Amino acid sequence: MRLAGELLAGDRRALGKAITLVESARADHRTEAVELLQAVLPHTGHGVRLGISGAPGVGKSTFIDAFGNHVIDDGNRLAVLAVDPSSSRSGGSILGDKTRMEELARRPEAFIRPSPAGRTLGGVARRTREAMLLCEAAGFDVVIVETVGVGQSETAVADMVDLFCLLAAPGGGDDLQGIKRGVMELAELVVVTKADGDLLPAANRAAADLRHALHLMRPVHDAWAAQVLSTSSVEGTGLGEVWAAVREHRDTLDAAGALGPMRSEQLRRWLWTELREGLVERFVASAGEQLADAELDVVAGRVLPTVAADHLLKPR
């Protein structure tokens, strides 16, 4: 398969075509995509998979731009993907927007791709996971998957990466509403951005608070205590420390023999996500209006959920 060969040789245009192929919903494209993915699968898995999330206003694009350049300067090829279920084919996603990561977009060692569109988070996540495998097969040794945090997208991203990094603003300003519940527990690395100038005292306090909070929780991996670091994209400080922490995390997992089992478990969960989504899709299609009526009855407290479910699942 020619595309596979070009991809494995590191051809960026081939990578772009390949990702477009896996994003397509057409049945014939899907057949080709699957053939391509299976062909390159043995060439994946060697790199670092890093998830980055942060609320709007925290400075995510600025951070990835500066951090990404640092990673490339350190001798790596970097791909940046995104999970944004709110993106649509017409509107496009602001994530992975090259104009927001101008310096990075100029580097030939960088490959930046906007979030795939998709009806469901599951569909978007699948396409991103497959794109990630293609990036690795094309020789990109670091893949960043970013998300802005719509719905359960952080959980989806955490489930496809080795290390989930949360960006936090120094407090006050945009971030008064606090960190979304369920996200802090995913983070093995927290980076406080904008730690410069007038915001420096607030940034230090935020870092201290976050360290305290993370310390109260059990770690994701026993061998790695979550770290909190500060950076200033404007001054260029802290980026080296973040990259060092990412590498140290990888070394720690390798030494503990934890990377393989974690990724295997992620694959298993991916399988079950696909199975459940497929089963539910089939069911919804065949249940039709019955389902909507049942949901109304249940939500109104008229019919017990177990009764409604039993009735809907009865073979007809």
Add this chain to the structure above:
Amino acid sequence: MRLAGELLAGDRRALGKAITLVESARADHRTEAVELLQAVLPHTGHGVRLGISGAPGVGKSTFIDAFGNHVIDDGNRLAVLAVDPSSSRSGGSILGDKTRMEELARRPEAFIRPSPAGRTLGGVARRTREAMLLCEAAGFDVVIVETVGVGQSETAVADMVDLFCLLAAPGGGDDLQGIKRGVMELAELVVVTKADGDLLPAANRAAADLRHALHLMRPVHDAWAAQVLSTSSVEGTGLGEVWAAVREHRDTLDAAGALGPMRSEQLRRWLWTELREGLVERFVASAGEQLADAELDVVAGRVLPTVAADHLLKPR
């Protein structure tokens, strides 16, 4: 239906029989159980539903014993249920064990029931949710659902109650391992136990740390900022404050019109949990060995999850 009548009259023995009925896996019992539940459904929903979780050693039984007595002294009838997926028919669960809540077990206004057994967490949770409805129909105006935190049991409990309360020990001692990830975010109330004698300074520090941590996260309901309180079951202090906080939380949700929508959403999610479990069960039964083989291929990195799922879901 006679059992329904006795239950609605508040007969404790009828309640026990009714719960045994909903716990049974026998088809004929299930038919009766469903009839009973539908009959009493209109008489449910008026009370307070409180989830209580805490790691072993935190003093959960001691707390519930003392707190429960206080709730009853305040003029309520209290039911205590439990979710413990590790309980088995022969072994029984230590949760809801009357010998661990001796004083409470003696009160006629208290009804204590061990966790139902069940093959899956979903099965245990369903039985507990149905038992809770029966307790409410029997006039118990406060229902506590406790869990010791095996697997995802806290999430299951949080999804069936109005307020999830986490018990935490003063630190040091048993609780060095930290709060299980994913649990802190569920808590709208955290109670530090054993705040007496030598542990008092540690208890105060733990309370301060927890307040800090909770403050960093977005609240579950905008109208309610998570509270951290301290109690000593031994000295009997703090229990009144906890009960006052529970009542205040209920008043806050009522005033914000948030209780109804929250419970409706819980019912909707319960419906979908039942549907997904039913669909997966049916699928697993029909897929047989194919599924196990596919899982092995996926986990070993030989076959892409999407490929495996597509193949398994193909109609035969």
